[in-house]
Amino acid sequence: MGGKVTCTLGEIKNRADFIVYWGGNPAECHPRHFTKYTLTQKGKFVPNGRKDRTMVLVDIRETPSARAADIFLQIKPGKDFEILTTLRALVKGHRVNEASVAETGLSIEQLRDLADRMKQARFGVIFFGMGLSMTRGKHMNSAAVLMLAAELNAFTKFVTMPMRGHGNxxxxxxxxxxxxxxxxxxxxxxxxxxxxxxxxxxxxxxxxxxxxxxxxxxxxxxxxxxxxxxxxxxxxxxxxxxxxxxxxxxxxxxxxxxxxxxxxxxxxxxxxxxxxxxxxxxxxxxxxxxxxxxxxxxxxxxxxxxxxxxxxxxxxxx
Amino acid sequence: MSLNIVQHATCTFCGCVCDDIELHADAEKIVKTKHACSLGEAWFRNHTAERLYPEALVDGQPATLDTAIDTAADHLYKAHMPLVYGLSNITCEAQREAISLAELAGGVIDSHTSL
Missing domain, CATH: 3.40.50.740 (Rossmann fold)
Structure with a gap:
């Protein structure tokens, strides 16, 4: 375990067609993230900007960032690790226990859809915030999201980046x-x-x-x-x-x-x-x-x- | 009085570190920002070059910078296990000095990352 598959925000601006924000609220905490680096910018390989990109927001409550998202997935608090490991299993085509999926707040269909979209993306990115890394599971949640992105590289290009709070x-x-x-x-x-x-x-x-x-x-x-x-x-x-x-x-x-x-x-x-x-x-x-x-x-x-x-x-x- | 205009200024409020900000400043205050978000604008306007605080406080009393530096060095030197904490809102150059100081004092160094 260890290692982060990542890139610069410039690459995301020019390439990313599938953007996941997990446990973060950029609309209020990083107000220019959407417009300067990710969502609405037109890039070399995403010439139509917002139209060429799909955005998914995963959070425990519907924050103002949900308005910017194509898909909002509301999960139960403290279930990030379970969802990430289920996604890792689905991405690899392993069987998952559908009964234990229910307690995450999402259905197995929603998770299958997310796993499929991740694999079908040309260039995907998961930005994870403190809602993931500072809640139950802490650094194990961060490790799980890094692993998920690393494993997705067997199918397509996928990166992760933490949404850092303080300036430096x-x-x-x-x-x-x-x-x-x-x-x-x-x-x-x-x-x-x-x-x-x-x-x-x-x-x-x-x-x-x-x-x-x-x-x-x-x-x-x-x-x-x-x-x-x-x-x-x-x-x-x-x-x-x-x-x-x-x-x-x-x-x-x-x-x-x-x-x-x-x-x-x-x-x-x-x-x-x-x-x-x-x-x-x-x-x-x-x-x-x-x-x-x-x-x-x-x-x-x-x-x-x-x-x-x-x-x-x-x-x-x- | 004419305003000092700084192009491509860098905002250090959040991790986005936007470097396309235009600042209009007089001698003491930033009076106008362009391209900054609401958080960035508040950040730039909230810090001035006015002398609002004493240069140092030792045991709650105003003190000179030299006294404060000597007192700080004494406390860190005498400690068996001093902690250097924060680092997230200072420059890399200052962080480098802080690590060197932590090493010299035989302490622990940590940032907001561990929170």
């Missing part, structure tokens, strides 16, 4: 991957990277009270974490870098105001399809950038006696 969350996956080998949840406590979501993921670390200091960069866990996690952030020395004084800043020992990314701070961010784009800030901030403040904190820590032998390989050279 893709960038943090990329930068951590190329520098530590893992995308998130990386412990460097032993001086080399170890990856273990559940052990080194923020919510778990905070709720268990494992960490004894926190540096929060452009996030507001004080407004979004479970209460035991927030309580722990208030108990330990927390440092916040943010353009505004946030909920987390109020419970932190140190807050440093920084320039706003892309508005008054330059740099690079990654789009959800892993394309890096330069920022063109329009304003000049009276505050320093995050980059500058983090570098200065790093330099201040580097002046202190080392806790372990320091590897030089990963330190930025500039």
């Amino acid at each position: 969350v893709t960038g943090s996956d990329m930068v951590m991957r190329w520098s530590t080998g893992y995308p998130f949840g990386v412990s460097l406590c032993r001086g080399y990277p170890r990856f273990n979501p559940g052990e080194f993921s923020t919510v778990d670390l905070l709720v268990r009270g494992d960490v004894d200091a926190a540096l929060v960069l452009g996030a507001d866990p004080g407004a979004t974490m479970p209460q035991p996690g927030i309580d722990h952030l208030a108990r330990i020395p927390t440092i916040v870098l943010d353009p505004k004084v946030t909920h987390t800043s109020r419970l932190a020992r140190v807050h440093i105001t920084t320039a706003a990314t892309g508005i008054s701070a330059p740099g690079t961010v990654y789009r959800m399809d892993e394309i890096p784009l330069p920022l063109r800030p329009a304003l000049v901030s009276p505050y320093p950038t995050d980059e500058e403040v983090i570098r200065r904190i790093r330099e201040a820590v580097a002046k202190k006696p080392a806790w372990a032998q320091r590897p030089a390989a990963m330190a930025p050279t500039n």
Whole structure:
């Protein structure tokens, strides 16, 4: 298990004739996704734009995105994994238990129709949102959707892409991957990277009270974490870098105001399809950038006696 | 006063990272956006270059940037297992510095991806 068959949004614009959005509401959360990248754009191999494309929305409730869809499939909450594995079986022509299909909220005919359409597409894509990846099953749901798309490549061209929320969350996956080998949840406590979501993921670390200091960069866990996690952030020395004084800043020992990314701070961010784009800030901030403040904190820590032998390989050279 | 017009500006509010935005800005504020969606427009208008907050707060009190940086470095250095968290709304250049800092402090680094 592992590996993502994917492509850029430009390829989807020019080629995709079958588009599935699963557990996401782009009409409200990514308003220009339909018009700039996927549905309504005319592309090289889909010259008539919307007319050449079929869109399916899979969700637990009828969101405003359903109005844009040709087919809306309303499923029961927490049944994504069952549906994805049933689809994998149907795609391969295996038998499925029709009684257990009933509890997903869809009929076997609806699933057969979806599996057939997927196989008949010239170029298909599944965009999956947090309604899939953050509900019952979590990363197993993501793995199931990646497997389904990978297996569909025995019949046609099929790709997947997660609908990333925050502006540069893709960038943090990329930068951590190329520098530590893992995308998130990386412990460097032993001086080399170890990856273990559940052990080194923020919510778990905070709720268990494992960490004894926190540096929060452009996030507001004080407004979004479970209460035991927030309580722990208030108990330990927390440092916040943010353009505004946030909920987390109020419970932190140190807050440093920084320039706003892309508005008054330059740099690079990654789009959800892993394309890096330069920022063109329009304003000049009276505050320093995050980059500058983090570098200065790093330099201040580097002046202190080392806790372990320091590897030089990963330190930025500039 | 004439407005500074930025073509092909990049919006970092959501994962779409639209890079075809036109911004019209005076010295402190973005007063007009073109091509941005409702979320993007709110994002650009919500952040100004005004000095609305103290440059730093230490234990809730306004402090200088130098003091705040030294205090932050002390806390991270003394911790046995510091956590570096967030990263999703900062640039790749800043993320690179953050990973280096996490390594130096012997900590854990994590983003919104794990939520």
